[in-house]
Amino acid sequence: MSPTREEQHWMYRNMVTSRRFEEAIAKIYFEGKSPAFNMANGPIPGEMHLSDGQEPVAVGVCAHLTPEDVVTATHRPHHQAIAKGVDLDKMAAEIFGKKTGLSGGRGGHMHLFDDNVNFACSGIIAQGMGPAVGAALSRKMQGKPGVAVAFVGEGAVNQGGWHEAMNLAAVWNLPFICVVEDNGWGISVAKETASSIGSHADRAAAYGIPGKRIEGNDPYAIFEAAGEAIARARAGEGPSLLECETYRLAGHFMGDAEAYRPEGEKDALFEKDPIPKMRERLLAEGTASEADLDTIEEESAARVDAAIKFARESDDAAPEDALTRVFAA
Amino acid sequence: MTKSNERKLTIARAMAEATAQEMRIDPSVFVMGEDIGPLGGVYGNTRGLIEEFGAERIRDTPISETAFIGAAVGAAQDGMRPVVELMFVDFFGVCFDAIYNLMAKNIYFSGGNVKVPMVLMTSTGGGYSDGGQHSQCLYGTFAHLPGMKVVAPSNAYDAKGLMTAAMRDDSPVVYMYHKGLQGMGWLGTEAGATVHVPEEPYTLEIGKAKVVREGKDVSIVSVGMGVHNALKAAKKLEEQGVSAEVVDLVSLVPLDRDTIRASVAKTGRLIVVDEDYMSYGLSGEIIASVTEHDISVLKAAPKRVAFPDVPIPFARVMEQFCLPNPDKIVAAWDEMQAA
Numbered sequence: 130m131s132p133t134r135e136e137q138h139w140m141y142r143n144m145v146t147s148r149r150f151e152e153a154i155a156k157i158y159f160e161g162k163s164p165a166f167n168m169a170n171g172p173i174p175g176e177m178h179l180s181d182g183q184e185p186v187a188v189g190v191c192a193h194l195t196p197e198d199v200v201t202a203t204h205r206p207h208h209q210a211i212a213k214g215v216d217l218d219k220m221a222a223e224i225f226g227k228k229t230g231l232s233g234g235r236g237g238h239m240h241l242f243d244d245n246v247n248f249a250c251s252g253i254i255a256q257g258m259g260p261a262v263g264a265a266l267s268r269k270m271q272g273k274p275g276v277a278v279a280f281v282g283e284g285a286v287n288q289g290g291w292h293e294a295m296n297l298a299a300v301w302n303l304p305f306i307c308v309v310e311d312n313g314w315g316i317s318v319a320k321e322t323a324s325s326i327g328s329h330a331d332r333a334a335a336y337g338i339p340g341k342r343i344e345g346n347d348p349y350a351i352f353e354a355a356g357e358a359i360a361r362a363r364a365g366e367g368p369s370l371l372e373c374e375t376y377r378l379a380g381h382f383m384g385d386a387e388a389y390r391p392e393g394e395k396d397a398l399f400e401k402d403p404i405p406k407m408r409e410r411l412l413a414e415g416t417a418s419e420a421d422l423d424t425i426e427e428e429s430a431a432r433v434d435a436a437i438k439f440a441r442e443s444d445d446a447a448p449e450d451a452l453t454r455v456f457a458a
Numbered sequence: 459m460t461k462s463n464e465r466k467l468t469i470a471r472a473m474a475e476a477t478a479q480e481m482r483i484d485p486s487v488f489v490m491g492e493d494i495g496p497l498g499g500v501y502g503n504t505r506g507l508i509e510e511f512g513a514e515r516i517r518d519t520p521i522s523e524t525a526f527i528g529a530a531v532g533a534a535q536d537g538m539r540p541v542v543e544l545m546f547v548d549f550f551g552v553c554f555d556a557i558y559n560l561m562a563k564n565i566y567f568s569g570g571n572v573k574v575p576m577v578l579m580t581s582t583g584g585g586y587s588d589g590g591q592h593s594q595c596l597y598g599t600f601a602h603l604p605g606m607k608v609v610a611p612s613n614a615y616d617a618k619g620l621m622t623a624a625m626r627d628d629s630p631v632v633y634m635y636h637k638g639l640q641g642m643g644w645l646g647t648e649a650g651a652t653v654h655v656p657e658e659p660y661t662l663e664i665g666k667a668k669v670v671r672e673g674k675d676v677s678i679v680s681v682g683m684g685v686h687n688a689l690k691a692a693k694k695l696e697e698q699g700v701s702a703e704v705v706d707l708v709s710l711v712p713l714d715r716d717t718i719r720a721s722v723a724k725t726g727r728l729i730v731v732d733e734d735y736m737s738y739g740l741s742g743e744i745i746a747s748v749t750e751h752d753i754s755v756l757k758a759a760p761k762r763v764a765f766p767d768v769p770i771p772f773a774r775v776m777e778q779f780c781l782p783n784p785d786k787i788v789a790a791w792d793e794m795q796a797a
Contacts, residue, residue: 199536232569242568249535249572251560259528259556266529267536270488270514277532290555293525300520454570455604457628 130356132349136192137416138425140348143191144184144404146429147208150217151179151379153437154207154224158383166384172225172441175237180208182346182378185403186310187212189351189373190278193359199264199277201257202250203310204239209280210250215243217432221440229439234446235454247275255285258294258307265303265368276304276362283372284315286329295370299336304362307370308355311342312377317389333370340370346403349410376401464654468641470502472614472655473579476621477504477541479659481511484539487625490517490526491543491579500545501581501640523553527578531560534576539625544580547634548591550599561630562605573628577621582610583636583683583733585781586645590769593777597681597732598739600632601710607664608710610634612685613653614641616708619662627664636682636733648686665712669721673703676791677721679744680731681707684782688731691787700791710740715747719755722748726757729790731782736764758797761790 132140154173161171168175180187183205191212194200202209210220216231223230224238231241239252247264251257261279268275285291286309298305309329313320326332333340339358343350351373358369376398380387387395411417417425467475481487488511489504495518498505508516519526523544530540544550550557557578564574584593601608607629611617617635624631639651670685671692678688685706692702705721707714722728728748730741741762748760763782771777 199532201532230569232567232571235569236567240563240567242564242572244535244568244571247536249564249568251567253555253559256528256555256560259525260532260535260560262525263529263532263534263540264536265532267533267538270533270538271486290524290528293520293522294528296520297522297525297529455566456607457565457573457575458570 130353132192132352134416136352137411138421140188140192140352141407141411141417141422142425142429143188143212144348144407145426146432147184147187147211148181148404149430149433150207150211150436151181153433155179155383157437168384174226177238177383178205178381179379179383180205182376182398182403183310183312184208185346185348185351186280186308186373186375189348190308190355192352193356194278196246197275199247199261199275200280201261202248202280203257203282204250204252205282206239206241206250210241210243210248213248214246215241215248216245217436218439219243221436222443225440225443226446227440227443228446229443230446233450235451255281255288255291257281258291262294262298262303262305265298265305266301269303276306276359278306278308280308280310282315283309283311283313283320283329284323285309286332287323295336298368299338302367304365305368306355306358306362307368309370309372310375311372312375314377314381316381328372330370330372338368338370342372342374344374346373346375346401348403348407376403378402465657466652467614467655468502468647468652469611469614469617469635470499470505470640470642472618473503473621473635474505474507475655476618476659477625478507478510480622480625481507481515486537486539487541488515488517488538489541489543490519490530492519492521492545494518494543499543501635501637502642503579503635503640504543523549524556527553527556528560530576531556531564531574534574535564535572539575541577541579541625544578546592547580547582547596548594550596558603558606562603565629566605574630575628577624577631577633579633579635581637582634583638584770584777585638587772587774587777589772593770595634595682595734597634597710597734600634601740605630606711607631608634609664609708610636610682610710611708612639612682612706613651614655615653616662618655619660620664620708622659623661623664626661631664634682638683648683650686650689662708665709665714667708667714667717668706669703669717670706671702671704673701673725675701675725676727676729677703677705677725678729678731678787679705679707679718679721681710681740682733684731684733687782687784687787690784694784694788695791713743713747715751718744718747719751723752723755726755727794728756728760729787730760730762730764731787732762732764733782734765735767736762737767739764758794761794763787763790
């Protein structure tokens, strides 16, 4: 199944929005952190994990999802949050620790929850697997439509909980898809150092479910594979496992010197940046005109600017609000 | 007090009855865990449920605590009200991430926009030589971490009311039942835990302690099995002319500090009985709750009777040496007088 023109435009728009968002965050992140880098300083304190380069996975999968579908994401969540339709103003405000943030500053960039679009992410590897499987169970038990997608990194497949959750989803035949974003690196540990097999999609055999690896960080190929897996889940035919090759164009976190990368790797990855590649393809295939793409890019940039403005101008979280919302109201 | 013609239930039966009654009126409630289906739970608390509700709502799971507790969090956030069982609290070591990083924190991380209405039932306690990975209480471990309510019934009446309240709560509730109070034939059971339980559903307020015996000379504060030890000690003390009050905490989170403080303000003396480890735990918290509020009410230094800071030993004589018992509580009173 190939994406329609509208779907391709949507994918491109969300890839660009995500990239512009990360670029904006990256720039602001260093405010107040120079000359001496101190992670605790500036308008965006704390760890920051950017998703530059990984946009094709987010859009290729989320193009098939509606707000009622459930997504759990990782410590590197912005591209998926944007593709899932998380409120960008509130998301930016949360990253700034503002009162108007998704959780009023209680969560931060690794803990973004938007219940309007059933999105959540968390900070520990493979942690979203159980909740996504549980959401899929909930839909099946309630007879309610919707599938659950857990995005994880390639490092997550070596967590015990990942295997437990895959088995649970399979043995209960749940509408669940695990999407592995293989960016080749678990912080500084290369995939081949950590995993005994090259394609984690092969691990699907252990659970008796379909598994597929998609090479090339290609939004079209990811769209196609995700479409099959999600249709299968919607039809009640059970879970699937996808591993998507992708590129982490940023460090693991902001401030990562990336000395572990082989010489020339980053340059080679930038050569394959998926956003200019998609732009070229849209133009070559006549799916979009220069003017279409310029408009999408301008609108995406404006959307990000507005979200950043909203975040900057919002009130700081009130310190004493830290003591509230521990339990449900 | 239970009258002879009233229906008595064990804690296990009371928990199962509460669950069944709630499942009849609320289709979002379901149970999952290891051996909770045809077996009815290793400690009997889901007995009879699969016959009435079937395997869809009474779900035996693989031995995958991280996955099914994590799944319960996801189901709870998606409109269900899962009741999950961690067979022994000691098994928390393989799944605590799902418990305290997800279950306990997702309401907060969502700024209250997400609810996590789930019950985590787990068996606690020793005294039957099951060794150091099947005998702990770990009250302090769970109660220490924010975001989870924690309850621990000492009798079947409270067990039913707490179970219903826990299933109706929109926040996660850790329901810690003591194996020695469950009423399992193959495990010695404290007779005082099997009491009259009304047939109709009712709730017990989570976060409310009970004065289960009035007294004026000393307050003995405990929870679960410790309440029964305290009541036995109070009887022995009565023979010596000492009037002991016994406070059953019922809930550890929220902790009913007002009831504790009011009792100690009345008696002037405090003994805390805790089957969990002594240090950094429940006993210290209760004493601090009193002393930081008003130390002047105390006529003597508080005492605690708790499990020493060692792993729980297997040999019967060794385990019994370490566990709280009525004689140790009486001895604590004697030491208080000698001081």
